[in-house]
Amino acid sequence: MPLVAKIRFSSPLPQLDKEFDYLVPNRLAAVLDFGFLVQVPFGLGGKEKTGVLCGLTDVSSEREKLLSITSVSSITSVLSREQLALCHSVAARQAGTTGELLSTAIPKRYTRIEKEFRSSDSFSLELSDKPATSTLIEHLQTHPRTYFMPELLGNLSGSGWPSEFVLAALHEFSAGRSSLVVLPDFAELARFEEALFSLGLQGISYRHASSDTGSQRHLNHLYASTKIGINYGLRSASFAPAKDLGLILLWDDGDESHIEQSAPYWHSREVLLQRAELEKAKFVIASHAPSTEVVRLIEIDHLVPLKASGPKPQSTVTELNDRLDATSFALISNAIKSGNSVLVQIATAGWASSLLCVSCREIRVCSVCSSSIWIDPSGLFRCRSCKTNTALPPCSCGKTATRPTVLGSSAIAQQLERSFPEATVLHSNGENRLTNLAGGSLLVVSTPGAEPRVEGGYSVVLIADAARMVGAPRLRALEQSLGKWANAVSLARPNATVIFVGLRDSLEAKMLEFDFYGAVKDDFTDRVELALPPQTRIASVTSTNTEDHQNLIMELASLLESGKTRELKVDNPNTLALDYSYSYGLELAELLSATTLKLTKTSKAKKPGERVYRINMDDSKVI
DNA sequence: AGCACGCCGACT
């Protein structure tokens, strides 16, 4: 009976997104196994192509003319059955192809690395003591799917999230199972590594990060496939191999870096939720402030929350003004004078750029709806709320000249820089990011997400643009602001004061208590009433041109009338946005894939390497 | 993606 291999290719092409059958020659039958890379003749030219072995069967194929595998090109499996199942399931959910996800799951091959791997010694870690336990570890015994809020100010006492993660992963290791830790960006990766290395766990840890050299990634991939260890990395590590995976830890799922920017636009949270199910692993999402998706998962009893207690700073809320009130000013003054550090978080242009009058420094507002005005990417004055573009009327003080509040030039930050010449002023932002500071009389002005840590923690944290961040005209402005504030607050020392500028009503009340969970839950409740994500999901299909877009609308006419989805109004004329329920997700993804595949074949605008339609099953930016 | 097949217009 001939042995037949099922082969897949790492290709985004939907036409190639299936298994191809090849005969296994006798000389290779003993070597080959699931997940091996092989060379096969493919296509009319019979050229060699690299494929992955995704199944072996000795059932005689119904096809007559099977070609044979030419050669094997890996020394061990580079893809587990679980990883393949994950790629399938993510592709189905995201309206993508299994093939394009295989290229995320399988690194480039280096022959030199295979030699090194083959001759490497087996590293064994001597665990001198029984590993330490923690509240999180104990909680996981009874609640395998958990949302964890670590101590808000735990960084200084050593009970911050990095050490919580390392302890949990080490506990899993000592029970003979691997773990997988996924972090939003390199700053968090560095903090996790710091905690990992301080316990001397380098030898059992495998990093899966695009910043590493290709050969390093390949080596770690081989170790992770064959050894129990602690695997970690940024979002693409969600697909990394992990032998006998027992625990998945995800930090700050609300951070936008967890969303893959190319098709099929998956999110670490959703990939890992599926992975935890497939591999029967324990699953922890942790953050200082939950995402609304986390609140939903708790509400439907998929996650059980665990909130660590601990000291909190003082909280005050001041009036919205471009000058600080006297009390806040005095707090900052005292901190600087006594050699302590102050953090000022200011919004970036992308968060809430607006225009100030050069004379009276009032924020210029729209004459129609009184929302703030900004300069849009095409250079026009445009209202942020009603989107009308108007000639800018004179300010109430009579002057017409304006200046934009841009990165690093928040009025409050400028005022502080002038008022405290004795302070060392430092700026940190996405492009020019500070990470760790020694402390002293520092005035650190930072954009959200770029805040450096300071030795001993900040004495004052000023959330200068709180009101403006929340007011940004985006669905997720509130929850994302809360996430950014919580992360900034977590850098404070226990007796510090946090000042939120311009908050009112229930949000003011919540922030006086640092009740980030309660504030996001309120946001979620509002969205349930409005039937907006994450109560529903929103997909978008963007066409390269109007004609293809019109064809799509015609093709989907019966779907749009069926009531299974609702079409949403969006700015881009070539984008179709659809609102749908979680239970309809798989079916809709399948329908959109099939429809766009069909239309792509006859599209006139088809260019090599370019997609005529881009499907995003969870477009977080479309509204 | 490649690559070949195939069915219409311009050329020795």
Next chain:
DNA sequence: GTCGGCGTGCTC
């Protein structure tokens, strides 16, 4: 009568 344009479709 043949050469070649790239639209359509397949690759185990």
